[in-house]
Amino acid sequence: MLSVSHPHPHPASIPARHRRAVPHHNCRRRRRFAYVTTSAILLGPDGSPIGGGPRNRKLPFTPPPTAPRDQLYQPFHPPPAPLPDRFRSLDLAQRLGVLRDRLGLWYEYAPLISALSREGFTPSSIEEATGISGVEQNCLVVASQVRDSLVSEDFPADLLPYFDSYGGPELLYELRFLNARQRADAARHAMDNRLEPKGVRELARSMKDFPRRRGDDGWDAFTRASPGDCLAFARFRQSREAIAIEDCVAELERALQVVETETARARVEREMEKAKKKAAGEEVDDGEPDPATRPDVPVVRLMYGEVADASTVLLLPVVRETDGAEALALAPRRTKTDVDLGLVEVDKVWTRWAVVPGWGPVAEVADEAVVVELADGRILPWRSAEEERVLVVANRGRREVVEEGIYVVEKEGRLVVEKGRTLVEMGVGEAAAEVLLVARPPKEVDDMISDDEWD
Known part of the structure; x- marks a missing residue:
């Protein structure tokens, strides 16, 4: 690093023994150029000057990542993939030639892409050398891993050649989010129905989403182990969300094309019959409430720090759903409250409590909440x-069942939430408590799923 040094001292201030004899006619010129001179300061690896010197001249320095001399610096290391024996004896140029000329089946040369990545190649450099784009590289690598999982899952060997064609990677790539057993079932379903990549994507998403839909209307009629039922249920749900009756009928017809079990088929046919009556202008009496409608009780999602920022809070006893109605009735009740000091007295000892904001509907019946x-x-x-x-906040002071309410009742030793209309039809006139509101846990704002960029 170069820096400007201070001017040399005046010759008169230098001791005589250190002065050099110079001609008189050069003194003025040398003094004129002596006012500004440059010098070099060498910095060591830690940023400090070599050979002494002022340390306040050190510049901020961040050394680059280092690697052994015989290796290139690689910011990303893909998972290791075994290289086929036929390619281990090939040099770099020959491996690139195999990829460039597509010598062999796609799943045979796909491991070469991972091997090149481990050697320091980037997707762009591989594309420049072989002509395979970054998106296709990702597809080949992932599809080969899916194919390997099919082999390990004892997928019939005589069916594997179906995916050996050039379109095989696109089909197997869509199964990447399923587990090994689901991949095998989905692959067989895709073969039997000659699905294209778009259809395989819809199938995989429906199989992945099916377990999460437990509790939706009609879910029990479909079978999780059946890929066709999972796809039919996804279309069944879409039919109930359709606004136009024509779209509803079309989705149900698509569901009937893929449904496999008899119970699921009967459920779709029953829904189809209702949809056709509505399309013809006939009055349809479902005989059951619409499960898609929201209840008359508030459903709120808690926020981080909401309790700390609330002007008033409530301390309420907590009962697990497995405790039953007896525990719900025996939970402590508030007997005295000191508003000024925030002291609360209850009638019995309890171990589980919840602190919630002082919501108006709950605060009005806090003694029985x-x-x-x-x-x-x-x-x-x-x-x-x-x-x-x-968390379901309920009022034990109101137990009489009316059709418009939502209630907590006991079924088979567990506490469940039921609509008043359903309880009235069942002949239940008294519940354990009336639901005031439902609180959901806090959730992160950013719930996006990140993915690797290959292109």
């Missing part, structure tokens, strides 16, 4: 697509 903890919110009597714990 209790919290029921449900392990899975999808069992609520309305559509809920997320698997998460929820």
Whole structure:
């Protein structure tokens, strides 16, 4: 690094023994050029000057990542993939030639892409040398891994050649989010129905999403182990979400084309019959509430720090859903409250409590309020697509069942939430408590799923 040094001292201030004899006619010129001179400061690896010197001249320095001399620096290391024996004896130029000329089946030369990545090649450099784009590289590598999982899952060997054609990678690539057993079932279904990549994508998404839909109307009629039933249920759901009756009928017809079990087929046919009556202008009496409609009770999602920022909070006893109605009735009740100091007295000792904001409907009946903890919110009597714990705040002071209410009742030793209309039809006149609101847990704002960029 170069820096400007200070001017030399005046010759008169230098001791005589250190002065050099110079001609008189050069003194003025040398003094004129002596006012500004340059010098070099060598910095060591840690940024400090070599050979002494002021340390306040050190510049901020971040050394680049280092690697052994015989290796290139690689910021990303893909997972190791075994290289076929036929390619291990080939040099770099020959391996690139195999990829460039597509010598062999796609799943045979796909491991070469991972091997080149481990040697320091990037997707762009591989594309420049072989002509295979980054997107296709990713597709080949992932599809080969899916194919290997089929082999390990004892997929029939005589069916594997179906995916050996040039379009095989696109089909297998869509199965990447399924487990090994689901991949085998989906691959067989794709072969039997001659699905294209778009159809395989729809099939894989329906199989992945089916377990999360537990609690939706009609879910019990479909079979999870059947790829056709999973796809039919996805189309069944889309028919119930369609606005135009023509779109509803079209989705149900598509569901009937792929449904496999008899119970699922009967459920789709029953829905088709209702849809056709509505299309013809006939009045249809479903005889059951629409599960897609929201209840009359508030469903709120808690926010991080909401309790700390609330002006008033409530301390409520918590009962698990497995405790039963007896535990719900025996949960402590508030007997005295000191508003000024925030002190609360209850009539008995309890171990589980929940601190919630002082919501108006709950604060009005705080003496009889209790919290029921449900392990899975999808069992609520309305559509809920997320698997998460929820807190049901209920009022034990109101137990008489009316059609417009939502109630906590006991079924087979467990506390469940049911609509008043359903309980009235069942002949139930009294519940364990009336639901005031449902609180869902906090959720991160950014829930995007990241993916690797290959192109």
